[in-house]
Amino acid sequence: MASEECRLKGAGLTFSSSFREVTLLLSVTQGLASLRMDFCNLRLPLLILAALGCCSASSPLLNTETKGVIGKNVTFKTTITSTQDFLTITWNFNKNSVIAPIITSVLVTNTINIDKKYASRIIYSNTTCELQLGPLVKEDEGEYNLNIVTIRGESLSGQIDLEVLGSSL
Structure with missing residues (x-):
């Protein structure tokens, strides 16, 4: 495959590579971005659950x-x-x-x-x-x-x- 100059979208980088390598790199980058987005979406619920875990010692009282x-x-x-x-x-x-x-x-x-x-x-x-x-x-x-x-x-x-x-x- 012929090498050609490609620009990685959003990163501002220019490099020479085959089309297949660029496609693979873009797929991996998008996957990582997707994974980061999923973690960011879960960050608040994880923080809430962690806080509940830290503070969930049962009450010393038998009734409320x-x-x-x-x-x-x-x-x-x-x-x-x-x-x-x-x-x-x-x-x-x-x-x-x-x-x-x-x-x-x-x-x-x-x-x-x-x-x-x-x-x-x-x-x-x-x-x-x-x-x-x-x-x-x-x-x-x-x-x-x-x-x-x-x-x-x-x-x-x-x-x-x-x-x-x-x-x-």
Whole structure:
């Protein structure tokens, strides 16, 4: 086959080659461009999946919502069986974008801080991080958050929504 001067489209290169070699080169280049385009189209979904994979540690809470009755107690159950790898454990109450701390436990110093408002109304388990609240009042209705920081600097968190129902009478 006779060699002739060819111009590679879009690359601005001029070279001498046979027609068959140019066709093969163009096919390979288009295939690579197609592969790059496919990867670019998949980049966002891959990033989303990677982020979900990094953040998909299951919640330390057993449920995402629960109901309680005015005057009765409610327990926020967890999946935790040991706190030996934890640095801090915090339970917060969130209502109308106001976050109020209920209890904070700093395990390395063996310190527990309980908000005065909850001091006579909660029972906290040091081994399971479960929180019992009561007797319930209507104002207890809202979102409760459990936040844990481990000795490896990882953060575990869970949220449970409490609905407080009227008296059982």
